[in-house]
Amino acid sequence: MTDRKRDERISVVLALLSRRAELQVRVLPETLGVSGATVRRDLAVMEGTGLIRRSYGKITAARRGVELPVSLRHAQNAEAKRRIGALASSLVPSRPLMIALSGGSTVGCVARSLAARGELTVVTNGLDTAAFLMARQLVQVVVTGGTARALSNDLVGRGAEKSVRSHRFDYAIVGADGISPDAGFTRHSTRGAEIDRAMLEQAECRIVVADSTKLGRVRKAVSVDTGSVHTLVTDSFAPPEMVAALRRSGVTTTLVRVPPRPVNGRPRGT
Structure with a gap:
């Protein structure tokens, strides 16, 4: 997958997190239409850039209202x-x-x-x-x-x-x-x-x-x-x-x- 597609998926996840306190990781492959391995790679990028926190099969937004990189x-x-x-x-x-x-x-x-x-x-x-x-x-x-x-x-x-x-x-x-x-x-x-x-x-x-x-x-x-x-x-x-x-x-x-x-x-x- 290209970085552009990855950024689009990350944007979808962030939009969902803006409306919910947390997301179950297990629902993301179906939500995003990609494999579990792709979701795990995307979440690793998001965690590494400080956008999310992961714990026990869930993710939460690291901070509300944070400025996103322009690529996202x-x-x-x-x-x-x-x-x-x-x-x-x-x-x-x-x-x-x-x-x-x-x-x-x-x-x-x-x-x-x-x-x-x-x-x-x-x-x-x-x-x-x-x-x-x-x-x-x-x-x-x-x-x-x-x-x-x-x-x-x-x-x-x-x-x-x-x-x-x-x-x-x-x-x-x-x-x-x-x-x-x-x-x-x-x-x-x-x-x-x-x-x-x-x-x-x-x-x-x-x-x-x-x-x-x-x-x-x-x-x-x-x-x-x-x-x-x-x-x-x-x-x-x-x-x-x-x-x-x-x-x-x-x-x-x-x-x-x-x-x-x-x-x-x-x-x-x-």
Whole structure:
């Protein structure tokens, strides 16, 4: 099995653990559609990276609300993120523009949809985003300086912020780990939040992209309050009361329709 498939299985297990206190290991082969040996290897990876604890045929989440490595985040809600990225990119007019893109898996999907737009200049602190755009050789890419964060594979710190603030942007598109009408847009990382804030403050049009699992969550570091964001693009599983509250606060909240999410590793209705 490829690492991508493994990451998808790990994401399913983590999603199940987010709803339950513990899982029985014996049910995971059927849930995931793989052999017991594959499950054991996956659990060894999860335990080794501090995501779970194992004991007496059970697993529990090591910590609630922990920031996941970006490689695992790519596999979570992948279809929703792909559709969010396509819609967000459609909000960017087809003309020469300067755009700021943060790091993260959902913003990475925006980058993929913008990759054929040769008239764009993109400033990014996301190493994965920069690598993808540079490989396509159409978008002009400016990478900020800064210190690399291994979990998110992006650049943060004074060097990154100074680089961002040396530009003015037509559009800034950033992600979020938590979204609340009261707490605003939040991140796991204080340093990551600082770069998002700088990008948004330097931009004429400010867009946040995040799948619906981020709504209602509050993380430790505030990027900006709701009054500082023009548009949120999320998916159709967003809680209606949360969407209504964000719209009342002045955030244009756009939902992309996505297929039903998996239940126990399988799509609903199958």
